[in-house]
Amino acid sequence: MTDRRNRIHHDLMEMLQMLKFSLKSEKSLDFSKGTSRAEVILFLEASEEDENGVPEDINAYIRSLLSTVPVE
Template identity: 40%
Template structure:
């Protein structure tokens, strides 16, 4: 990294390197709309809803784990 680029944050430098690599090796265009269709959003929301509505098999162990994380 040159001194001029030394002031860039680590995450920004990594993102720029990934962008440079994708442009150099085969990805000629970036599609920022990929995955934003209505059906994609519905699938994502259904997945979140499904994950939130499932209960663990052993409730007592789950509650003990939660209370341990909260410091109770």
Template identity: 45%
Template sequence: PTIYAIAMDILPIQASAVPCERVFSSGKITVTDRRNKIGGELMEALQILKFRFKQGHSLSFTHGLNIGEEPKNLESRAEESPEEISSYLASLK
């Protein structure tokens, strides 16, 4: 068990520091002086999103939905928590 634990600590180490340097450089570009309080989860999500854009993937908030489904989704959410939606609409006035 001890040798296995040591091997699992050592084997994943990359032979080159270049990919690691790229990750830190990309992170430095994401976290600026104005965005210095980004948490770990958000930083991870932003890095993944940036990688996907560089790979040519697009971002679609309606992928998989057709025009007929969206109003139904909104109506069902309004029925689940009408007070939240009412208070939100009231705050807009």
């Protein structure tokens, strides 16, 4: 097993370890948590004060998101 394990890419090994932990702890992993349109908009509004992470015109950016993303 060691030789085979050494050839596994580190990203895949990390994913396998996360899956193993999830199965053993009977907790499910939710990789889409926090990615709904409403959550993204809330994040952007909360980050509005951060000059590096948010577009200059946040309202225009939010409107563009609302016009391109289908309603859930």
